[in-house]
Amino acid sequence: MARMKQKMSGKKKFGIAVCIILILLVIADGIMSVYVYEDNFNKRFESYGPLMLNVEDFPGLERTKYQFPSDKGQMLTGYMYSLGDYQKGIIVLAHGFGGGGHNSYMDCAYYFAKYGYYVFAYDATGNDESEGEGVGGLPQGVIDLDRAITFVEKNEAFAHLRKLPIMLFGHSWGGYSVCSVLQYHPEVKAVVECSGFNRSSDLLEAEGMKMVDKGIYAMMPFFHLYESAKFGEYGSATAMDGFEASNAAVFVLHSADDDIVPIQYGCDKFYEKYKDDKRFTFLRLEDRGHSYVYNDMTYVNEFNAEFDKWLETLDYDYKAEENKERFASEKAAYIREHLDRGRWCNMLDKALFERFVKFYDNHLV
16 A cells, blocks of 8 residues: 555656656746847848938929827827829838838838829837837737828828828838738728738748747647737737738739748738729739838849959958958948949839829729
8 A cells, every 4th residue: 555655656756857858848838939029120220321322312202201109109200201293192101121221111101202193101119210229020000001091191291191091001010010900991992902911920830830840839829828918908919810800902912932921821811801802903923022012133143243343352351250240341331332322222113113003093992
């Protein structure tokens, strides 16, 4: 009997030890997930100086600077762009992730302004001219866009514009944001989303699959929990929730070879559910990648080919850490000297943007 009790006691201790180990592993996995999340998102992003666009690059384009608060009181900077005296609507533009604020989308603002739209483009939290030590997470994009739309609709500076319909345009992170925000702004008439995704964790899953394959799935529940704790209801916002809460017309653009936001996380998912819904227009491209999905790539390819030739002339290892500062300086000097700004600022696929404008025009009322 004593031996049996000892065996039972031993099994109990073993079971407790296993439970403790499992709990510690779960805690460790949770801590690691939070670290990975913060390491990826809680940082600032600035536009790369040598490639930045200037309002002077676009003839006749005018803009006025505004500032408005986001959820934690951080002040965001935005600009209202216009060209000429006739405007038929307002397009609020949400930029992508990792390259700084809205600066690299100024050519988009110019095109839309040229064809009769005000464009309100802003820098999200932690980007360029806006406050914030870091972005914090992808749901922050939905929060900031929510605040930007409300600012345009309610600020006295825009009182004379209140009868104009609101449209949205977003790329990548901005694509996710312009769709997800529809649940908070069902008054929006039309949305153009390029290379977007359905939910914030999709981007982490896509990148995680490249690094640790299916191991990323062990971290996904913690990402969801952390985002819910950090962003409240915005942490679970999805593009498809936005679609269901709104009657807005939606134009979805994505390229099949996108290696940043794989097409199955966005366009394919949306198409499966909404392919027969007349509110939706789908355009699937094959070879535009991610960053230049709506551009004519001719000049980019030409410039990159010449840049690669220049790299071959360097008499040092430009990838070495000790040469990092030298290479950064020489690279910037090369770009400033050789970049054809006229071509760089006019790379939009004009036929594609003509479709965007017609899409917006068809949904003004």
